[in-house]
Amino acid sequence: MNKMEIIGISIISCIIFMALLSFGIGSIIDFPKSKQYSPPSIQNPLGTDDLGDDILELLIIGSRTSLLVGFLGALFSTIIGTIIGALSGFFRGVLDDVLGVIIDVFLVIPALPLMIVLAAYLSPSFWNIVIVIGLLWWPTTARLVRARAWQLKSAPFIESLLALGASKTYIVFKHVLPNVLGIASARFILSVSHAILIEAGLSFIGLGDPTNPSWGTMLHFAMTRGALLYGAWWTFIPPGLAISITSLAFIILGMGLEQRQKLSTRSMEDII
Amino acid sequence: MKLKNEPSREDVELTAINVSKIYGNKTLALDRVNFSIKKGERVCIVGESGSGKTTLAKILCGMIPPTSGEIRFLNKRIDEMSEMERRIFRIKVQYIPQLPDLALDPTWYLYDSLVEPLRIHKLIASKQEERDLVREICEMIGIRMEVLMRKPGNVSGGELQRVVIARAILLMPYILIADEPTSMLDPSLQAKIIKILLDIQSKYNMGMIFITHDLELAKYVSNRIFIMFKGKFVESGLTNEVLINPHHSYTKSLILNNTS
Ligand SMILES: Nc1ncnc2c1ncn2[C@@H]1O[C@H](COP(=O)(O)OP(=O)(O)O)[C@@H](O)[C@H]1O
Numbered sequence: 021m022n023k024m025e026i027i028g029i030s031i032i033s034c035i036i037f038m039a040l041l042s043f044g045i046g047s048i049i050d051f052p053k054s055k056q057y058s059p060p061s062i063q064n065p066l067g068t069d070d071l072g073d074d075i076l077e078l079l080i081i082g083s084r085t086s087l088l089v090g091f092l093g094a095l096f097s098t099i100i101g102t103i104i105g106a107l108s109g110f111f112r113g114v115l116d117d118v119l120g121v122i123i124d125v126f127l128v129i130p131a132l133p134l135m136i137v138l139a140a141y142l143s144p145s146f147w148n149i150v151i152v153i154g155l156l157w158w159p160t161t162a163r164l165v166r167a168r169a170w171q172l173k174s175a176p177f178i179e180s181l182l183a184l185g186a187s188k189t190y191i192v193f194k195h196v197l198p199n200v201l202g203i204a205s206a207r208f209i210l211s212v213s214h215a216i217l218i219e220a221g222l223s224f225i226g227l228g229d230p231t232n233p234s235w236g237t238m239l240h241f242a243m244t245r246g247a248l249l250y251g252a253w254w255t256f257i258p259p260g261l262a263i264s265i266t267s268l269a270f271i272i273l274g275m276g277l278e279q280r281q282k283l284s285t286r287s288m289e290d291i292i
Numbered sequence: 293m294k295l296k297n298e299p300s301r302e303d304v305e306l307t308a309i310n311v312s313k314i315y316g317n318k319t320l321a322l323d324r325v326n327f328s329i330k331k332g333e334r335v336c337i338v339g340e341s342g343s344g345k346t347t348l349a350k351i352l353c354g355m356i357p358p359t360s361g362e363i364r365f366l367n368k369r370i371d372e373m374s375e376m377e378r379r380i381f382r383i384k385v386q387y388i389p390q391l392p393d394l395a396l397d398p399t400w401y402l403y404d405s406l407v408e409p410l411r412i413h414k415l416i417a418s419k420q421e422e423r424d425l426v427r428e429i430c431e432m433i434g435i436r437m438e439v440l441m442r443k444p445g446n447v448s449g450g451e452l453q454r455v456v457i458a459r460a461i462l463l464m465p466y467i468l469i470a471d472e473p474t475s476m477l478d479p480s481l482q483a484k485i486i487k488i489l490l491d492i493q494s495k496y497n498m499g500m501i502f503i504t505h506d507l508e509l510a511k512y513v514s515n516r517i518f519i520m521f522k523g524k525f526v527e528s529g530l531t532n533e534v535l536i537n538p539h540h541s542y543t544k545s546l547i548l549n550n551t552s
């Protein structure tokens with residue numbers, strides 16, 4: 021493990037612990053209610069919001085949604101991107117032309133505005149946000165995987181399988197996919213970071229799932245319910261920091277993994 | 293050891309007639325090459341890097357199509373074969389690629405890569421039979437069974453090259469093409485690998501094509517030799533005769549360079 025992986029994993033572990041802790045609220049731990057917008061104190065270490073709810077409690081509850089949406093959205097987009105990229109890169113030909121155009125179209129469309137439109141059009145719910153992120157965030161992954169799949173096509177072991185008469189579907193699923201899994205997983209980790217940010221953005225402008233509050237939802241309420249006017253900085257600094265630190269942790273981990281990926285494939289790129 | 297659906301034939305011949313290969317409309321890699329090998333023969337193709345040896349090897353085993361000319365196996369053009377005939381060709385003509393690094397899938401265990409060709413062609417009836425066959429071949433080639441439980445990144449170059457050879461041998465080919473099989477290995481290993489290949493050749497009476505740029509090696513392993521220069525065979529014949537009494541100036545310079 022390199023330094024970046026260790027830092028990333030440590031921070032992410034803390035956040036996951038926080039998300040797990042949210043299941044124990046009310047039984048294992050309890051957060052007392054207090055006056056509206058009371059500043060940080062011994063009783064409410066991060067203060068309270070407009071309803072007198074403890075900010076730390078909301079932060080812990082919010083970590084669950086933020087993390088889960090990020091994780092599932094990234095998973096969804098990575099699976100789509102990897103499969104499309106692998107097929108397109110390996111088969112080339114008409115399929116690649118068509119998929120290439122689709123990838124390019126998705127790459128030039130500004131993703132965030134489109135997501136806002138889609139999220140607003142679909143009703144705001146947990147799964148809709150996951151699907152929107154998944155549907156719009158796959159092209160970069162697809163493009164990377166496609167380049168690798170294309171390289172692999174001329175690797176001796178693939179050539180010899182083709183000469184042996186192995187079917188192309190067999191080769192794609194048994195050999196190409198396992199070999200792009202390395203970059204796909206590095207991309208996945210980076211995508212989690214993006215997905216967390218996107219979810220936060222959508223929730224912030226009010227397109228989040230109201231029944232599953234996230235860190236973005238906290239920012240949304242801080243803005244719409246006058247915390248800014250009130251000067252209650254403790255309502256928006258903690259969720260803002262949580263979003264930044266978490267997405268940064270995934271970026272650091274993803275960069276660490278990508279570095280390892282580069283190291284282990286350097287010899288291969290030199291040869292091909 | 294015998295595989296299912298094996299035609300027992302002695303009259304095996306692999307021939308290239310007037311074969312040319314042009315890469316991407318401009319690189320003439322092969323220029324009207326004629327070549328043939330029969331079962332039981334040891335033939336060497338010698339030439340400097342970039343002369344077209346690998347290209348010819350890949351065309352001979354059907355990996356890439358020639359731009360013009362034809363390849364014949366068992367008296368049949370390989371591009372006009374029926375599915376059945378093509379299957380036999382794919383099994384019975386094997387190629388050991390030049391670079392052992394990516395010769396096997398880096399994400400697969402060596403055992404699975406080793407038996408993969410057998411599984412693709414459903415040549416083995418049971419797991420037990422498969423394991424017995426693997427054990428027999430590994431003993432012959434000198435592969436420790438525990439090596440097969442690793443992936444390509446975790447074994448030495450020599451071990452990897454042995455597995456690649458074993459993979460081709462498992463199919464009991466009539467014709468085996470070894471493309472610079474030792475160029476990536478250190479000298480002490482080179483001799484061992486060459487000995488393994490020669491032993492296999494005589495044991496199963498295969499036709500074996502050695503591709504090399506080493507004339508000493510060619511002298512040692514082959515009966516017949518082809519000298520390739522810029523995509524053409526400039527000279528061919530019995531190895532001893534060609535090397536003792538070369539006619540073409542390129543062959544002469546090769547011999548000079550090799551002895552100095
Ligand atoms: N896939 C390819 N695409 C384009 N040119 C190639 C390709 N493979 C080989 N060549 C060219 O064909 C010529 C012969 O190459 P090769 O058959 O690999 O020679 P050798 O094996 O004797 O070193 C070289 O000039 C090489 O650059």
Ligand SMILES: [Mg+2]
Pocket residue numbers: 342345346347390471
């Ligand atoms: Mg070569």
